[in-house]
Amino acid sequence: MSVVRTMGLGLVTTIVILCVVISGANGDAMVSGSVFCDRCKDGKLSLFDYPLIGIKVSISCPGRDGQLKVISEETTNWIGNYIMRFNGAPDMSGCRAQVYGDGQGCQAVAGPAQSLNLVFQMFDTEIYTVDHLISQPAQPMSNCPRSSSPSPILSPPPSNPAPVPQPPKLPPLPPVSFLEASACPYRYRMWMMPEYECYWRVLTPDLKVSFVFGPLAAQKYGNDITLRGSMMGRGDPYKTLLRESTTALLNSYNSLQFPYHPLDVVGRLNAALLGGSTRQVLMTALRFLRANSGNPGNVTCKFTTCK
Structure with a gap:
């Protein structure tokens, strides 16, 4: 990777x-x-x-x-x-x-x-x-890899910097580690179960598809469908593409080892829609389906009940 x-x-x-x-x-x-x-x-x-x-x-x-x-x-x-x-x-x-x-x-x-x-x-x-x-922040993150030739791009901070506001307190993280390999497919419907709602990192079920995936997705799917609604799509290549894309996006936010980065998921869905080919739509959906199912590598879903 x-x-x-x-x-x-x-x-x-x-x-x-x-x-x-x-x-x-x-x-x-x-x-x-x-x-x-x-x-x-x-x-x-x-x-x-x-x-x-x-x-x-x-x-x-x-x-x-x-x-x-x-x-x-x-x-x-x-x-x-x-x-x-x-x-x-x-x-x-x-x-x-x-x-x-x-x-x-x-x-x-x-x-x-x-x-x-x-x-x-x-x-x-x-x-x-x-x-x-x-x-860049005033100081690098503490666990960054060491580099023999650092190349800062900004001027050093002033000797008496102004106080920096503290970031808001974040909600508890899901039990599974972001560094652990995990892939959870749509077919188990675990994404929609209340006991696993903490795995919706960054995203929320009520976010609009048009907001998450952009104007081309809005043109195809409309402005009203939510991510929750997109998980219900079946029986149509474009609905399947959206369902598997949403699932892949959620998996990408939950595991660093997931094959696709969140931006890559968004880009591939838009590329499939832009191509205008049903075959391309199905192939993209199939690739996401395989990744969501843990392939390659036979990765399993690491969900445990949220606390």
């Missing part, structure tokens, strides 16, 4: 942008990227890092005087992504994205700016992506 499980983010970013294009955006420029908390302060993404939710990102472009001026701001969503749209498809090759403000749970300060990369241009539509924006 790759140490850096966040590499699927590039696929998610591309899929999300294409969804916007499909939904009817014409003559626009769009910018998309993601923000992560670099908990080890090593300047790169690792399995210890996580997306920053609700953090602000600005786009600055050169004005007539050559000085950079902020032209737009956006806040990252629940998977750390942001998307900005600009009318008229302006040339944004000299613009830069910058994260600023504190990241939720990261106690981070603004990281370095990143240039915009033009990845698509057609029908007066331009799509730009931004390399990962990384913020």
Whole structure:
């Protein structure tokens, strides 16, 4: 298993942008990227890092005087992504994205700016992506791997930093360890049993599919179906895909050893919907079904009753 499980983010970013294009955006420029908390302060993404939710990102472009001026701001969503749209498809090759403000749970300060990369241009539509924006806490996490050549990306904290607000108290964790291999399929309906409700990490049953999986999923499944409702789908390739995708997403949040990262699950579902092929939909659903059933490796479901 790759140490850096966040590499699927590039696929998610591309899929999300294409969804916007499909939904009817014409003559626009769009910018998309993601923000992560670099908990080890090593300047790169690792399995210890996580997306920053609700953090602000600005786009600055050169004005007539050559000085950079902020032209737009956006806040990252629940998977750390942001998307900005600009009318008229302006040339944004000299613009830069910058994260600023504190990241939720990261106690981070603004990281370095990143240039915009033009990845698509057609029908007066331009799509730009931004390399990962990384913020860092004042001190690295205590159990980070040792590195012979650390590469901090931010300036050292001030000698007398302002007091940092304490993060909110989290609910008790499920009995099974996040580091332990576990895969729980849909067919046992354990995800829907009250005694196992603590295994809904990050997500809740009443979250909308459109919010979790994005605009293309909303276009296909509607805006009203919840994750709870998506677990009931059967008898149709697209409903099966959504059911197994939701199950895979839950498994990915409960076991570090699950074959798919949460962002990878979201990206693969959108890729299947975007392909428009029933065969691709069924193949993606089958891959998730196999992973949810513990293959490869004959992994079992490690659920125990929540306390």
